[in-house]
Amino acid sequence: MVSDTLPDDNHDRPWWGLPCTVTPCFGACLVQEGNRLHYLADRAGIRGRFSDADAYHPDQAFPLLMKQLELMLTSGELSPRHQHTVTLYAKGLTCEADTLGSCGYVYMAVYPTPAVPATTA
Template identity: 70%
Template structure:
């Protein structure tokens, strides 16, 4: 007996919601001033070019290190929503704890940041902190 019915299970989308593709979204686990990226809490929306994927692969550990330093300095605070923006070699990373006390949500995409739609949750948050990272 065959079952011809198919079930479309929606793929969870992690990280900060942004209307831009391609984008990597992730919910990082915060342990003190350390961040851990779990593969099952990350998703890619759209398709990165080979060059963009290579840049993302090289930049991701540097971005994590910078975000950890921002936790140490208090720029990122697990108890307060505050979006920070990092730039590195043509990639933009937006990150925010969303006041979650244990997670950092992020979106990484090629290019410059996009403005948030009116009424979006991030529109009312304090102005993003912008840092350009050197290679």
């Protein structure tokens, strides 16, 4: 995910991931087989442009997020039969995922976790 090669806006391509209003955002439709998830590159895309600092994090966080989602399928927190969005955090990224009751797919959206503004007392 090198930001120099990514256009700012990829709205001309289908969006496979969970609907997301945050940019930049990486979205994917993962294929579910039991409690296992499979990533298919042709069912993924990026909207917006990740900064050079943020572009490295998805590659590091993706295996961790996949494992956490598989554990949620095992525990039943994420169900192929019921729509329920789960939110995960890893390496400065937020991941929202949901099966949308699709019985075979998990849709995800991954984006940089917004900074919390400092408050003064």
